[in-house]
Amino acid sequence: MSELIFRLKKIVALTAIVSLWSLVLTPFVLAADTGDVTATVTVKNIAITVSDGSIAYGSVAAGGTKSTLSGEANDMQTVTNSGNVEEDFNIKGFNVSSGCSWTLAATQGSEQYFHKFCNDTDQDCSTPPTSYTALTTNYQSLDTNIVTSDSVDFQLQIGVPSSTACTSEATVTVTVQAVDST
């Protein structure tokens, strides 16, 4: 009896499988057609890295100057296009307001300093102030049309005020900006 039940179960199972398979094989006529539009988009990523991003000019006598050239601070900076579009690099400086109060200018003076930059990738920066441009508090072009992953080296030179009441360490920040050049 149990053998009979087992065989009947097998028959039922087999029938179910055959039925399902029949459904699979049933020719469905799909009254539809499709077409595709292959579309792509890439979001622009405008990004840079500055290496190493830190300069320690050390002690500079009043009215003196110091550059990042190898004979002096030896700390050339490198800006790299780390985005996915061609970029223009701009650069600007700041007035010093924390601790000391120095004004960024083209020449040195009392409580007035200059900070100059030079594109060492495209120019000869070894004889400052030749090829050096004084930073302002507005962006000036450092370089243009830098493709992805390309870099620009630049040197800086600082000229501390001819006289100052400040004897503590002054922070003289420089910002490099990348903009879409496309």
Next chain:
Amino acid sequence: MIFPTNIYCILKKMKLKKIRKIFLIILLVFSWLFSSRPVLWQNPRIPPEIKKAKASAAYDAVSESHTGTTGSASQDSFSWTHTPVQTPRGVLVFVNTIGSSDLSTSVTYGGVSMNRVSGSTATDSAGEPGTVTAWFLGSGIPTGAQTVTVNRTNNATVMYAVCITITGESDTTIVGTPVLLQGDGTYTVQAVDSGSQTVQRFAAGYSGGGSVLVAGTGSTSTGASGQIDYGNYTFTTVFEKGRGSGSRDVGFSYATTEDRAAVHLAVAATVNNPPSLTVSQPDGTEDTIYVGQSYNITYTLSDAEDIATVDFYYDANDSGLDGTAITGCQDQGEGEGVTCSWNTTGMTPGSYYVYGIATDGINDSVNDYSSGVITIQAVSISITVFDGNVAYGMMAKNSSKTTLSSDMPPSGDMQTINYDTNVSVNINIKGYDASGGGCTWTLASSNGNDQYVHQFCNETDGNCSSPPTSYTALTTGYQTLKSGVSGVGSVDFHLRLTTPTESSCYGQQSVNVTVQAVQP
């Protein structure tokens, strides 16, 4: 070690198993044959259709109003209980009045009025007068034991009655004209002609003789419950042993001349006609559809006596009844100009006759082929998208770009759907979540973090030149781009993409679009 007795046991067991297997197979085969299902072939039908037995009217049971030798007298009515053996299809009540005229005024069976059988009153008015008359009920007969009531003229005249129930596969009716024997004479069997109908013949006879009439050749007495011996005269009932059509005898045999009154009549089952079926559509005129469409099969089915149903089939030709059952058009009911909707999804394109097989469960099935064919054409839907590629290129975050020439100079990148279809279709469009550039952007109706917008605009029917006016945000489900197009044509459309406000990746994202042409 196996001993001979063990071998015998094993062989016996094996034999028993084999017998059980064979028995099971035989059981299954017989079950299939006698259940008549499933049908493997229509013509000839395999297995054969099981038909109901066609039993004609037949004697069932008898009862009498009075036992003993005394009948009814001086009362308005007399009643008794009649118990049928089978389902009664006819009721005959023979009333005997010991007088020269019938005194029964009405007869009821289970409260249902019976009809006096026309021409069924036989009278002997001289000597020992006696009258016999017949009442009949052939339809609407209550089942089970029922009271038979004979209403009569209230006087001293003696009356007596016999009730006979008749079985059959349908209602019954009196066939032909009753044959009477009246006045003095001898008794012989009487021929009652029923024409082509198979009938059950009955006879009721009054005799002025002292003995109960004897059943003639071919007839048999209903027995003690169908006769009375008053003493000087008698009344009895008989029925034909066999049943048949044409002119056949029933009655009594008594060679001595006596006062006599006898009725001979025939009862037949009501003629049961097969159903009538006509398939009027398709007739071949304007009967072309496409695969997947529905078609109304139109038919007229009727059956005067029974409930008939019809099964429909399609066939490559109009003969042989060897088609394929139409799902959804089986066991359809009666009516005039009735339709059954045939969903042709999955049909192989071609021309087909439609036929129906109708049955009433009693008669042989009837069939009818449509006079023309239904032509089922293949559905053809084709679309292509030109050029099928849109390169939005580099886009800033939270910015939009269209395929207009102003955004993609010099000529833009408008897409064109070219369709070629022999049916009316809707053109739908959908988008997808974007991926491939290192993250997933969700397709939405407004942009956000990793959420972008992709819109479409039907340039053929609208003005897409000033987005976002006339632009609709794509979703991952289809939306209608254009509806009800057919033949060969094209639809132009523009797309507009708005990038996420912030993206967690900056690789190239696939922002694909799919266009669909589909029957509504």
